[in-house]
Amino acid sequence: MGEQEIxxxxxxxxxxVIKVPHHGSKSSSTQTFLEAVRPRFAVFTVRGGARPRLPNxxxxxxxxxxGVKVLRSDRDGAITFVTDGKGLKVxxxxxxxxxxxxxxxxGEGEGGGDLWEFxxxxxxxxxx
Numbered sequence: 001m002g003e004q005e006i007x008x009x010x011x012x013x014x015x016x017v018i019k020v021p022h023h024g025s026k027s028s029s030t031q032t033f034l035e036a037v038r039p040r041f042a043v044f045t046v047r048g049g050a051r052p053r054l055p056n057x058x059x060x061x062x063x064x065x066x067g068v069k070v071l072r073s074d075r076d077g078a079i080t081f082v083t084d085g086k087g088l089k090v091x092x093x094x095x096x097x098x099x100x101x102x103x104x105x106x107g108e109g110e111g112g113g114d115l116w117e118f119x120x121x122x123x124x125x126x127x128x
Contacts, residue, residue, distance in 0.1 A: 003033040016088060017041045017081055020063075024055025029062055041069050041081075041090065048074035 003021070006013065018039040021028040023046050042063045046054045055072070063070055071079045077093030 003028070003030055007033060007036060013037045015039055017043065020044045020055065020059070024059045026056040026058065029059050031062060034062055034066060038066075039063075039068050041071060043079055044070065044072045046072055046074045
């Protein structure tokens with residue numbers, strides 16, 4: 001089912017995390033679809049290499065313009081999300097520069113990757 005068909009269902013599509021369709025190819029992630037989903041995190045599963053074709057720069061820009069935290073398997077390695085239904089922890093396998101860690105930061109996780117902890121909309125810590 002394509003994005004337009006999903007939008008036609010009329011149901012709520014809002015999600016904290018989106019696994020970007022089609023590895024971020026040019027035909028995925030239309031502005032209308034992203035506005036319906038309103039993700040906080042976008043996970044691009046893409047290969048690294050000397051000549052990366054994906055994700056498409058225009059698709060990346062759509063997510064970044066909405067303030068979505070972009071995570072990429074070619075740059076972040078394995079990406080893990082854990083939730084207790086209230087809060088969300090995100091861990092990447094590969095270490096990144098501290099300036100790229102969104103606030104509030106809880107330090108480093110296993111494997112030298114980054115570990116981020118987020119709060120519920122009420123402002124209370126969502127993960128204990």
